[in-house]
């Protein structure tokens with residue numbers, strides 16, 4: 176019998192390396208595929224692509240799998256980076272990792288893998304896919320909740336999930352590191368990457384500077400007092416505390432300042448003092464670009480939980496007024512610094528239902 180062919184996305188990191196090894200152990204014909212998604216002509220300082228590729232080559236050699244490389248930087252620029260800049264220019268704080276998964280890893284990559292004759296693709300993401308009794312596919316949280324990445328994968332559709340496996344979904348990260356050491360992977364001790372998707376770990380404001388113009392304007396308090404000048408609304412995030420440039424005491428009550436609202440029409444940044452200021456909390460939100468794993472929205476009034484940013488506890492809420500590609504959520508408790516542009520991702524227990532892009536809060 177011919178072996179099933181699986182193409183594994185290999186980043187040079189320990190997770191995808193162990194994923195590839197596990198699949199080989201399970202008897203699949205494994206092909207590693209390395210993507211280059213970012214071209215940077217003028218500085219290499221923060222770009223780890225070369226080292227990552229060398230790591231992938233030595234891992235593939237050690238575990239005995241074939242390797243391919245593919246360049247999706249044009250697709251990444253068109254489908255992910257352009258949208259990322261549009262969102263920033265519109266005063267929102269986008270999540271390029273979510274878009275990169277939907278457009279590159281599980282679209283361009285998936286198509287390429289199928290052209291290589293694969294039956295499935297695999298990645299080193301911490302999440303699980305399961306086929307339910309009625310035949311449809313579910314996206315589930317990883318067993319290791321501290322590493323769960325279902326938040327970034329919530330836009331995956333039935334056809335994508337049907338062709339995907341996540342070999343690490345049942346394993347704690349500590350076990351993955353142990354396995355990497357046991358099989359002497361050359362990258363067993365490599366640090367986990369923390370940068371934004373393929374942009375890497377360069378200082379973010381500096382990076383954004385290259386692409387977005389500075390449009391300074393007033394920084395005001397909710398009562399309209401001007402307390403400073405901002406360098407351009409795109410350079411601030413709701414809830415931001417550091418880098419605002421206001422000392423704790425400037426005309427205020429001594430508490431720290433936070434970014435609370437952006438008024439694009441007036442090019443004004445509103446700042447408030449104190450973590451618990453009412454402008455920083457919201458009970459409701461409205462999201463656009465809804466995407467549902469099951470292919471359809473949960474019913475109105477459905478009680479579930481949601482994350483409005485990665486690394487947040489699930490918060491109880493009800494879905495209100497879902498229709499077309501929009502939905503609204505009402506939380507049981509007020510949420511802090513819910514940020515337009517980030518994803519609101521919904522869960523029913525361990526099952527990721529899907530989600531959308533936060534458009535407005537307190538609607």
Ligand SMILES: Nc1ncnc2c1ncn2[C@@H]1O[C@H](COP(=O)(O)OP(=O)(O)OP(=O)(O)O)[C@@H](O)[C@H]1O
Nearest residue numbers: 184185186188189190191208209210298299300368
């Ligand atoms: N450059 C790349 N080429 C191919 N696949 C990639 C690449 N970058 C990421 N992936 C795939 O996406 C998965 C999740 O990516 P993420 O950025 O969360 O992980 P990572 O820290 O880069 O690397 P790893 O998970 O392999 O340790 C990876 O495990 C890998 O399967």
